[in-house]
Amino acid sequence: MSYLITPPSNHYDGGMGITGCNFRHAAETLKAHASSLDGVLPLCYLHRHAIELFLKSVIFILHKKYSIGFGDGFSLDKPAIRVRDKWRPMDNIHNLSDLYSYFEVIYEDCKVALPETTCWDMPSDIRSKIDMVSGTDPKSTFFRYPKSGSAHQDAKKSRIQKTKFEGAFENQDKPAKLVLLFGQNDELIETYDMDADALGKIQEALDYLSGFFYGVHAAFRHELARGS
Incomplete structure (x- = not known):
């Protein structure tokens, strides 16, 4: 896995995956050394951002590996995601459901070309967990601020x-x-x-998805990017 010992700018995916790994490792460290402070939001945000970066990484890898084109004005230097028939810059997409929906489309198109040395099937509960997290935090703001819209939802953020x-x-x-x-x-x-119990089910889903896509990302890097 050469991407673990080389600069992010040299990576096959431009550094998105290793950055996702760093956010997940930060979440694991925070969880292992929990303090008396109410650290629900930082922990959730770290896992959530890791998931977003892993999804963007594997989407980019599929585009690059199988020469999948983007919409007009977009390229590997300026990647994009197709959301409801409209191409939008990848950097501007933070909705996990939109990212996963696009991943599903190109993933299914490429599945027959994927190496047979790995089982590429996605568990059936991934979509429901993604949608649950995305429904709570569609814009990647819910876990970043004490107030983010709904007073009822914001009240659930604290232990x-x-x-x-x-x-x-x-x-x-x-x-x-x-x-x-x-x-x-x-x-x-x-x-x-x-x-x-602050956002207990959401925390469980975030932890599961972060770990799951950590493994998916590693498989993509090994099998499709030769570890780079």
Whole structure:
């Protein structure tokens, strides 16, 4: 895998894949060394951006390997993605569902030419996981800012969630970690769960997809780009 020891500018895909690897490794490091701070958004963003870069890398590799043309005005030096019959610069596309839809089209067209030494079948649940993440973060902004549109959705971003003291200890799966705010007369004003389930299903999907496309990208680099 020579792309691991050469500058990104020399890579077959222009450095997109190795950058995706770096974002995924950063996510894994953050997860392994979790602090007391509420780090849900950085972790999700790192995985999400890794997925975007892996998809762009494998799309570019297919175009380059099998001489697939782009629309007018676009080329390998200025790659593009076809979204709803319109060619748009690859750098301007951040919607994972759009990227995966385009990948599916050219992937199916090229599948008969792919080396038989690797199983290239895509698991049936990839599309649903992609759409779930994309539905939450279609523009790659949801995990970057505390406020990104919907107050209801934004409230789910933090592990610190308002709760009720009554019943807070009923969950036997893990101990409750609460902060209690009292008034001047020692009356309970607010209760906060400091370890609530913040975007649990989204986090699981991001972690799965990041790992899956990490492997897909490695297979493409080895089989189609000769490791470069």
